Amino acid sequence: MSTQPRGPVDSSRIPRYAGPATFARLPRLDEVGSADVAVVGVPFDSGVSYRPGARFGGNAIREASRLLRPYNPAQDASPFALAQVADAGDIAVNPFNINEAVETVEAAADELLGAGSRLMTLGGDHTIALPLLRSVAKKHGPVALLHFDAHLDTWDTYFGAEYTHGTPFRRAVEEGILDTEALSHVGTRGPLYGKQDLTDDAKMGFGIVTSADVYRRGADEVADQLRQRIGDRPLYISIDIDVLDPAHAPGTGTPEAGGMTSRELLEILRGLSSCNLVSADVVEVAPAYDHAEITSVAASHTAYELTTIMSRQIAAAKTAP
């Protein structure tokens, strides 16, 4: 893009609580025409196994993101000046037909990626990671996956259903859209259905950094290890906000005690700033269970770090010889 990116509304001139919410007070996609990073909401939670409500997650994150500021000191970057980041609104998905919803998300992602954007998706439940990965793999081939979650989400089916929030990554492995040399779960914890869950997961190629590992080894060491595993592969990061402890993210559908702090999550992401992040999602924010926007603030900062990584990559690619 030859012109300067259009950035967020200036919160020192127009109060940050005024006007309709877009992510980080950025322009809408239709206001700028095209975007290097498209922030898109997926109001869908028909794939959940416990508490519903993540369909409201995207808009709660947008509301909480009013407080973000344009310079990110942790990555020494102004993400919205380095690249055009815009809010593409919501994908209108069928709440009564999961298969159709999955197809709709894939088609919408195809359109945005086809127009040259990287995606920063605000969920929605974790079901939506599958169609997003399908779309990303069409563009980049099988991608490395970094999956932050309390849960494995590699279970086979629930009630006979293939597309649920507990099964997207098994489907993705079956479909060959992931680079099985570089698959990691981070932050897992809590009871499973059986030990076989772990055996199956390892067979699919996943490495695991548990929540307790993060606590014991620290964010820097974990980020170093992940970076080495990922190398320069195209990377997709999927963040289920329940990776955070319920103290840091009470507003989610399947909370598990003993989770990471938001500081640990943000620090690990900052440690991945040199990775070729092609798209990302933040899912499972269920505002009805939230208090004082604790969860949606954490999610908005998480999406901000992810957006910063993408913007830095885009700017670096533009200036490369």
Ligand SMILES: N=C(N)NCCCC(=O)O
């Ligand atoms: N993806 C999320 N958040 N949860 C999966 C939970 C699967 C279960 O109910 O056993």
Ligand SMILES: [Zn+2]
């Ligand atoms: Zn989860």
Ligand SMILES: [Zn+2]
């Ligand atoms: Zn999940």
